[in-house]
Amino acid sequence: MATIDAHTLAVTGNEAVAEAMRQIDPDVVAAYPITPQTEIVQIFAQFVADGKVDTEFITAESEHSALSAAIGAAAGGARTMTATSSQGFALMWEVLYIAASYRLPLVMTTVNRALSGPINIHCDHSDTMGGRDTGWVQLYGEDHQEAYDNCLQAVRIAEHDDVKLPVMGMLDGYVISGAIGPLQMLTDDQAQAFIGPYRPVHPLLDTKHPVTVGPFDGLHGFYFEHKVSQNRAMDRALGVIQEIADEYAELSGRSYGLVDDYRMDDADIAIVVVGSTAGTTRMVVDQLREGGVKAGMVRVRVFRPFPVKAFVEALKGAKVVGVLDRADSFGAQGGPVFLEVRAALYDSDPRPQVLPFIYGLGGRDIFPDNIEQAFAALQKAAKAKRRTSTERRYLNLRED
Amino acid sequence: MSAEEKAAAEKPAPARKRAAAAKPAARSKAGAKASTKPAAARTKAPARKARAAKPRGAKSAKPKWDISDLDTWGPDRHELGATIPEAGNSVYNETGGWRTFVPEIDSAKCDGCMLCYFYCPDASIKIEGGKAVGVDLEHCKGCGICAKECPRDAITMKLDEKE
Numbered sequence: 001m002a003t004i005d006a007h008t009l010a011v012t013g014n015e016a017v018a019e020a021m022r023q024i025d026p027d028v029v030a031a032y033p034i035t036p037q038t039e040i041v042q043i044f045a046q047f048v049a050d051g052k053v054d055t056e057f058i059t060a061e062s063e064h065s066a067l068s069a070a071i072g073a074a075a076g077g078a079r080t081m082t083a084t085s086s087q088g089f090a091l092m093w094e095v096l097y098i099a100a101s102y103r104l105p106l107v108m109t110t111v112n113r114a115l116s117g118p119i120n121i122h123c124d125h126s127d128t129m130g131g132r133d134t135g136w137v138q139l140y141g142e143d144h145q146e147a148y149d150n151c152l153q154a155v156r157i158a159e160h161d162d163v164k165l166p167v168m169g170m171l172d173g174y175v176i177s178g179a180i181g182p183l184q185m186l187t188d189d190q191a192q193a194f195i196g197p198y199r200p201v202h203p204l205l206d207t208k209h210p211v212t213v214g215p216f217d218g219l220h221g222f223y224f225e226h227k228v229s230q231n232r233a234m235d236r237a238l239g240v241i242q243e244i245a246d247e248y249a250e251l252s253g254r255s256y257g258l259v260d261d262y263r264m265d266d267a268d269i270a271i272v273v274v275g276s277t278a279g280t281t282r283m284v285v286d287q288l289r290e291g292g293v294k295a296g297m298v299r300v301r302v303f304r305p306f307p308v309k310a311f312v313e314a315l316k317g318a319k320v321v322g323v324l325d326r327a328d329s330f331g332a333q334g335g336p337v338f339l340e341v342r343a344a345l346y347d348s349d350p351r352p353q354v355l356p357f358i359y360g361l362g363g364r365d366i367f368p369d370n371i372e373q374a375f376a377a378l379q380k381a382a383k384a385k386r387r388t389s390t391e392r393r394y395l396n397l398r399e400d
Numbered sequence: 401m402s403a404e405e406k407a408a409a410e411k412p413a414p415a416r417k418r419a420a421a422a423k424p425a426a427r428s429k430a431g432a433k434a435s436t437k438p439a440a441a442r443t444k445a446p447a448r449k450a451r452a453a454k455p456r457g458a459k460s461a462k463p464k465w466d467i468s469d470l471d472t473w474g475p476d477r478h479e480l481g482a483t484i485p486e487a488g489n490s491v492y493n494e495t496g497g498w499r500t501f502v503p504e505i506d507s508a509k510c511d512g513c514m515l516c517y518f519y520c521p522d523a524s525i526k527i528e529g530g531k532a533v534g535v536d537l538e539h540c541k542g543c544g545i546c547a548k549e550c551p552r553d554a555i556t557m558k559l560d561e562k563e
Contacts, residue, residue, distance in 0.1 A: 103481035164480055202483045210487035217482065226482050228475035 003253075009183045013176035014039035016144045016183045017083070017109045017169075020151035022047045023191035026107075027078035027198075030058035030069035034088040035121050036173040037111040041083055063088035067095040067108075074104035075213045077203025079155070082106065085173060086113035089127040093134075099166045100135025100230060102214060103201075105158030106166040108136075109151060112275065112326075113173040114362045122363020123173035125274060129303075129327035129336045135230050137167040137237055138304040142260070142278045144181035146301075147171040149254060152186070155195045156244045162236040164201065172276040174363070186252060194251055234305040241302055258307035260299040261314040263289060267296030269378035270318040272311075272341050274300045274326060277359070277366050281324075284371040295375055300337060308344045315345060320353045320378040320388075324371075324395070326360045334358075334392055342390075353381055353388055359395035370395040463492040490539060495522070499542035501557040505532050509554035516546035516555060 011019070017040050021029070029048075031041040048057040058073075060066035063084050074080040084092060089110055099106050110128050114120040128138060137157060141147040147169065154167040171177055186194065202211045217223045242258060249255035262282050264270060273281050278299040288295040298314045315321055323342070325335020332339060334356030342354040357374050360366045374395060381388035465486040479485055505516075505525075512530040517523075524536040525546060532546075532554065547555040 101481060102483075201480055202485055209485075212484035212487070213481070215482060215484050222470075222473070222478060222482070225473065225475045225478055229478060229480075232475060 003184060004182055005184075007184055009185065010180050011144060011183045012039065012178055012180055013144050013147050013171045014111070014178070015043060016148040016181075017151055017171070018043035018047070019183075019185060020148045020191075021081055021109075022053055023186070023188050024079070024081065024107075024152065024155055024195055025053045025192070026055055026081045028056045028058065028070065028073035028080045029082060030060050030066045030073060030080070031082045032060050032063045032066045032084070032088060034063070034085045036113055036123075036177045037083050037085040037088070037109070039177070040109060040111070063091040064095060067092040067099065067106075070106055070108075071095060071099050071102065071104055074099070074106050074200075075102065075203070076205045077200040079159075079198040080104075080106050081108065083109040083111070085111045086115055086121075086127045089131060090115060093131075096131055096134040096136060096166075098214070101226065103164040103230075103233070104166060105155075105164055107151070107154045107158055108166065108168045109147070110168050110170050111173045111177045112170050120362040121173075123175050123276075124326045124361045124363065125170075126327040126361070128168060128170050129325075129329075131168075132304055132336060135165065135234075136304065137163070137165055137234070137241070138170065138302070139167065139241075140170045140274050140300055140303055141176070142276060142299060142301075144171075144176060144183045145254065146256070147176060148183055148185065149248065149252065149256065152191055152194060153241075153244050153248055153256075157237065157241055159198055160237075160240045160244070163233055163240050165230070165233050165237065170275070175276040184252075184254075190251060194248065238302070238305050238307055256301060258302045258310040259314050260301050262297040262299070264296035264298060264314055264318070266294055267317065268294040268319050269322070269375060269382055270296040270298060270315055270320075271322045271324055271371070271374060271378070272298045272300065272315075272337060273324040274303070274337060277324065277326070277371075280366060280368055281371050284368050284375065287368075288372075288375060293375070293379065303337070303340075306340050306344070311341060311344045312348060315341075315352065316348070318352050320355065320381045321345065322355045322357055322374050322378045324357045324359055324374065326358075328358050328361065328392075333390065353390075355381060355388060355390060355393065357393045357395055364396055366396060463489045465489060467493070490522075494538040496524070496537055496539045496541060499537075499540060499560050501542040501544060502537065502560040503535050503540065503542070503544070503546050503555050504558050505534060506554045506556075507531050507533050509552045511552055513551060515549045515551065519545045519549045521545065 021044050029044060033041055045057055047053045048055055058069045060069050066082055070080045070082045112123055112125050112128060114122055114124045115126045139150045141150045150169040154169045157163055158167040204213055245256040263285055271281055281297045285295045285297050323338040325337050327335055329336050335358055338356040345352055345354055377393060510531045516532050517525045517527055522539045522541060524540040525532050526534040526536060542560060544557045547557045
């Protein structure tokens, strides 16, 4: 995505996010360090210490506390951000739901890392994929540039009147967070003008209009209605995300869709993938195309809300679709992205075959070879007379 | 009533004075949006009597946030994130419906220490003439804190007989 010119910076993914946070200059950041996210809050804490931001930085004693403090700050009326990874994300579990159900427009960067056990610090998506039903909007970035761009857009999405939901922006642990890559930034003024001022709804600190946040639902029970209200906000978020991406494109020259498709126009076989592996997949698609294979790729940018129409449109005409999941859903029919994509294509006519692939768990490398193997399986399925088994296929697994 | 009890009832404790002065102020703030009548009454009469004049739970005025037809509300009509956008509106809403036990106050035993009044989480103890005389059953949840705190055992918790 990133263009390389005299204005291009060489930064780690974490630096890119920290720079976005500096430009946003949130009122409050409450965070707890965890590998591989630590660098984000470490750099940001330095910005606070150096007076480069006016943020109140709360060093919490755990991620549960960090998100709880962030929720309190957001309920108070502050533009609030945090960041986490893996076990920290898991420790936030119950409060993730609280943030979403209170309709607080928090923005959190989650650097994807495997969940224990065995204890593992490397990249996979099991942390945030597990949190896909918490009511947060989920944006999955591919590279350094998108980690930065998504962070700025997340503020606008979360605070939009039609949405008012927390947004988490993801980047792959180490592959992006720790590796150096190119980044083009808006100027500080451009970034501030883009995000605009924050106008909270019913802030607790507006003492002239006292309100109660987080009351008991009562014996009458309106929980059901509130859940439906959350889901309606999710539905509206789809349009808002695209609207804001278009506005951002005019400003930055970098355009984003709900999905990011590559050479899909006449593709017979396609791979759906999340995060940094899209880069490798594009390269393999190009190689296959050179060999006359009509291959394509669709990258998931927005996973919650799930853009069904965008997937159906992008995958139209594909005979076989392989979904590469970097997280598994134990006991389910496949990984979380597979389940969504397969369900989305159920009403397509003709209905393509959708095959589940699991790769990269606990940071297991994914090489071009492995993606070629996946495409080979799709090609074989496309030629087969009978429908192919939808049992999981594992890429770069050591078989016994 | 013993002479000692009488003296205690007639001679207000400093704490009681503060409570009597502070409480109507808080109430007038909460009710100011919708009600002007009680506020006028309060300025004329001594604070303690004003409390008795307008019992807690009186629905003489409408709140700004009208939830009288709440049972018919769909998902889009509810406040964002279930926030209650108005303070003090429990005056307009009965919240005591889930009580199992109800406090029974023996005012003859009461020496006016006001501990029940201060401890009550729902401000449901009715005070008249410096003594606990009853309970606002539209808001009392039957938690029993008043009975536990009363140093003179003037409050007992009885099973709430519901019709």
